[in-house]
Amino acid sequence: MKPPTARPLAIANWLYVVAAMIVAMVVVGGITRLTESGLSITEWDPISGIIPPLSHAQWQAEFAHYREIDQYAAIHAGMTLSQFKGIFFWEYSHRLLGRLIGMVFFVPLVWFAVRRAIPKGYAWRLIALLALGGLQGAFGWLMVRSGLQPGMVEVSHYWLAIHLVTALFTLSGIVWAALDLRQLARNPAARPARLTGIGAATGIVLLIQLIYGAFMAGLRAGLVTDKWPLINGHFFPAAEFASHSLGDALFNDPYVVHFIHRWWAWVALGFLIVLARKVRPVDRRASIAIHSAVGTQILLGIATVMAHVPIWLAALHQLVGALLVIATAWAAHAVGRRNAAT
Template identity: 65%
Template sequence: MNAPASRLTPPDRSGRRAARPRTVALWLLCVAALVVAMVVVGGITRLTESGLSITEWKPVTGALPPLSEAQWQAEFAAYQQIGEYQQINGPAGMTLADYKFIYFWEWSHRLLGRLIGLAFALPLAWFWLRGAIPAGYKPRLLALLALGGLQGVFGWYMVRSGLSTQTTDVSHFWLSIHLLTALFTLAGLVWTALDLAALDADPAARPARLTGVAAGVGLVLAIQLMLGAWVAGTNAGLASDSWPLMQGRFVPEADWSHGALWALSHDPFMLHFLHRWWAWAAVAALILLARAVKRRGARPASVAIHSAFGIQILLGIATVLTGVALWLAALHQLVGALLVAATAWGAYETGRRP
C-alpha cells in the first residue's frame, strides 16, 4: 500500500529525501530539554553562591577548566580581588578546595550554555543546507538562535555586575533578565516544535496564533518568574521560614525609607511577600488557561498545566519551611521551567488553527 501523499517528503535539489517537519520538531524539543537542564544548573549555581567564581568571559578557551596547580592558583587569585571573597568568603576561611567547588558549578553552567549553542546551531545549519526547514520557519529559528546568543551576553552582564570590591552579589535585575530570556526561549522552542509537528501531520496546517487569554496569562506568569529571580538574587528566600505568615504577621515589616519603588524592588521581606502571594494570581490565570485549553479538546495540555502549578506551589512552600534546602529549591526551579513549557503548550492549543 502506498503512503498517503501528505506523509511523503519531497527530495531536495540533490535528489536526497529531506527530513520531515517532525524531525525538526524533535530536534527543537531536545534543545528545549537542554534549556530546562540549563535553568536547573543555573539555579544551583545561584544557590551555592558560585556565580562570581569565574571573573572573566572567555567564550572559546573558557570551555576548559584549569588543568594545572598554577592555573588554579591564578583563577583563585583573580577571585580574591572581588568583594564576595574579601567581605564574605575570605573572612570565613575559604580554601582552594572550597573555591574549586564553586568554580565547578559556574564552569558547568557556562559549559552547558556552550553545548546548547552547538546543539542548536549545527543541526540548524544541517537542516538549512538540506532544505529541510519548511517555508516561513527560517526567520523564527534564526530568532531563537539570536535569543540563545543574547542569553550568553546577558549572563556575562549579570556576572560583571558583581565583579567589584563594593558588591558581594550580582544584580538581581540582570539575574531576572538572564532567567526570563532563557524561559522565553524555552517557550519559543516548545511552540515552534508544536507548529512543526502539526505541519508534519497536515501540510495545510497554519502556525498557531497568540490569543488574548494566552498573552494575559503569559504576562501574569512572567511577573511571578521575575519576582522569583529577584527573590533569588537578594537571598529573600531566607526572609521567612514560616507559611502562610511572615514574622508572625501577614504583611511583613519592610524598609520603606528609600521609597515605595525601592521597597517593592529591593527589600528582601517585601520581595518574598510579593513572590509568595502573586503566585496565587498566577494560579488563577493558569486555571483560566487550562479551562480554555480543555474546551479546545486538548486535555493533556490542561492536565500538564494543572500538575505543574500544583507541584510548584507545594515545592515553594516546602522550600520556605526548610529554610531554602538546596535540593528543594533546585526542584522548585526545575518545575518552574516545566510550568513555562506547559503554559507554552496550552497557549499554543488556544491559538491552534484547523
C-alpha cells in the same frame, strides 16, 4: 504548505532536545546562584574558557583572580583551594552547558538549512531563537560583571531576572515552534498557532511571577522567614514597606519582594486554571500538565521557605518552574491552534 524536502518532524524533535537542555541549564543556574558560585570565574573567554584549569598552577591562578574580588572577603574568606574548586565546578558547568546548547542549536540548524529541510516561513523563527540564545549568553556575562564591580559582593538581581526570563522566554519560543512543526508534519496545510487573549494574559501574569522569583533568588528573600502563610507573624511587611520609597520597596526590599512572590502565585494560579479549562476540550494532556505543574510548584515554594531554602529543594522548585513554562506554552499553543483552524 511544506516543500518536498522539508522535515518538520525531525526539526521538532531536535528542538525538544534543545528545550530539555535549557531546562537543565536553568536548574544548574539556580544551583550556581544558591551556592554563591557565579563569580568564581572572573573572565569571559567564549573559546579558551571551554578548557578548565588542568594543572595546580592554573588552579592557583584562577583562585588568585577570585580572591581579588570583594565577594571573596565578604562571603568566602579563608576558603581552601579544594572548596574553591567546588564553587568553580557549578559556574564552569553552567557556562559549558550554555556553549553546548549553542552548538547543539547551531550545527543542526545549518545542516537542516543546507538540506533545504526547513519548512517555508520557519527559517527566520529558528534564526531568531538562535539569536535569543546568543543574547542570553551576553546577558549572563553582564550579570556576572555586575557582581565584579567594586563594592559588590553578588550579582545584580535585575540582571539575574533578565538572564532567567530570557532563558525561559527562549524555552517557550522553542516549544511553540516545535509544536507548530509537529502540527505541520501531521497536516501539510496547517498554519502556525496564534497567541490568544487568555494565552497572552496568562503569559504576562506568569512573567511577573518569574521576575519576582528571580528577585527572590538575587536578594535571598527566601531567607527572611521560614513561616507560612504569615511572614514572621505578619501578613504584610508594613514596617519594611514604610521605610522605603514605593519603587525601592517593590523591587529591592527582600521582605516586600517575598510578599509579592508569595501571593502573586495565587493570581498566576487563577489565570493558569482558566487557561487549563480553555484547553481541556482541545488537548486534555496540556490541561493535566498545567494543573500538575502549578500545584507542585506552589507546594514546593511553600516547602522551600519553611525548610529555610535547602539547595536541593530550591533547585527542584526552579525545575518545576521551567516545566510550568513549558506546560503554559503547550496549552496556549493548543488554544491558539484551535482558533486558527476556525
